[in-house]
Amino acid sequence: MDFPDELKYTEEHEWVLVEENIATIGITDFAQDQLGDVVFVELPDVGVEVEEGKPFGVVESVKAVSDIYAPLTGEVVEVNEELPDTPEMVNTSPYEDAWMIKIKLSDPKEVDDLMDAAAYEEFIED
Amino acid sequence: MxxxxxxxxxxxxxxxxxxxxxxxxxxxxxxxxxxxxxxxxxxxxxxxxHMGEVEVVGSGALDYIQQLTVNDASKLVDGQVQYSAICYPNGGTVDDVTLYRFSAERYLFCVNAANTDKDFAWMQQQLQESGVPNVELRNLSNxxxxxxxxxxxxxxxxxxxxxxxxxxxxxxxxxxxxxxxxxxxxxxxxxxxxxxxxxxxxxxxxxxxxxxxxxxxxxxxxxxxxxxxxxxxxxxMKYALYGHELSEDISPLEAGLGWITKLDKGDFVGREALQGKKDAGLPRRLAGLKMTESGIPREGYPVYRNGEEVGIVTSGTMSPCLKVGIALALLPPEFCAIGTDLQVGIRKRQVACQTVKTPFVNI
Structure with missing residues (x-):
């Protein structure tokens, strides 16, 4: 399983790439492995405000429905429009093709609460 | 565990x-x-x-099984299997089962894993109540x-x-x-x-x-x-799963299992209630739904007709063969006709679907 060093992670198994005040968000390799075949992804529209710790979307495997939680607070500025039509990318490319949303951060200090790759790896081993 | x-x-x-x-x-x-x-x-x-197996042996085996189950076990020959169900007196379902006939005096039930203990206790109780002599029940599940x-x-x-x-x-x-x-x-x-x-x-x-x-x-x-x-x-395939399409509250008739429910074979547990339900007209029946918009129906989601809630999804998934959401749902009979436009409540939306012919796939 792969956890790139340049990303930050949450206990709900989202990853975040922070570039200046824009955060790109998706779900981790561990999350996609636990879910199994992803067959449906529901994402918010551009302009929606997402709040740290609150669900912003849904990912469904054949068997189950799971919420995706916002790791940070901000306004959605871009959505991966291809993902709802090709949800299997969550399994095949969780960190690249299957990015979900980009948000403009309201409070960049929230980033400090996220885990780095080493801490996340330790977290999922417990 | x-x-x-x-x-x-x-x-x-x-x-x-x-x-x-x-x-x-x-x-x-x-x-x-x-x-x-x-x-x-x-x-x-x-x-x-994990499935349970219960053996019925003795010269009274067939008489007992006829009392216990809804299908007509007298039609079985040695080496034949029958899909059947066991009902409560009110017509609710104890379990759906397969019945194997080895000989006129030896049968085997295959029952649902989670129901094995409940079924075996029910079978023993029914044996006592029926008073059929020369029957022995053995739980061979282990x-x-x-x-x-x-x-x-x-x-x-x-x-x-x-x-x-x-x-x-x-x-x-x-x-x-x-x-x-x-x-x-x-x-x-x-x-x-x-x-x-x-x-x-x-x-x-x-x-x-x-x-x-x-x-x-x-x-x-x-x-x-x-x-x-x-x-x-x-x-x-629209095969029923106990706890979803069949339960204490869902009779075999409502689950589309009228074809195994032989109301004219003679008396059996639940017969009167089932006959009464049939005569009165079933208030709901199991239908197959196929999504016509993007979305996956799941167990417990409401089904709507023009904004009014009319039924409930009993099982749903993304069909791996069809690559669309499919579901089984209990609906009033007037909405079961193939081609009826309905909606499934998925989170905050009402997503379009249609009743379709089942099985969902042709094999």
Missing amino acids: KKTPLNQVHRDLGARMVPFGGWDMPVQYSGVIDEHLATRNRVGLFDVS EFCQIALQGPRADEVLQGLTSVDLSSVAFYHFTEGGVAGLPAIISRTGYTGSGGFEIYAAADAAVPLWTALMKEGEEAGIAPCGLGARDTLRLE
């Missing part, structure tokens, strides 16, 4: 294990879609040892393993391991014979719709039997399959 004799084998194969009806069972190995398609196109191997070999290439795989001429075993018939040198019951039945066999053997034969089938099936592309694929396969 109960374990089947194959528990370690599943773990060694990298299965994801989940609790199911009190059992620690594999939900998937390579992935639900992969396993589903392997069964539809080639052959899949399922550990279904003594049996059960492995399902399902799919279009099941025959060629199993034929490589048995001297029984499988072409002589018709659908819903069985025979006793050796498989990989192990004594077994070979039954041409299943819960996938793709043909194949359910093989019953002694619990301690499970590992060698599984291993032999996996090896023999290698060339045919055999895949070990978990409960995830078992569920999507049965759903595409």
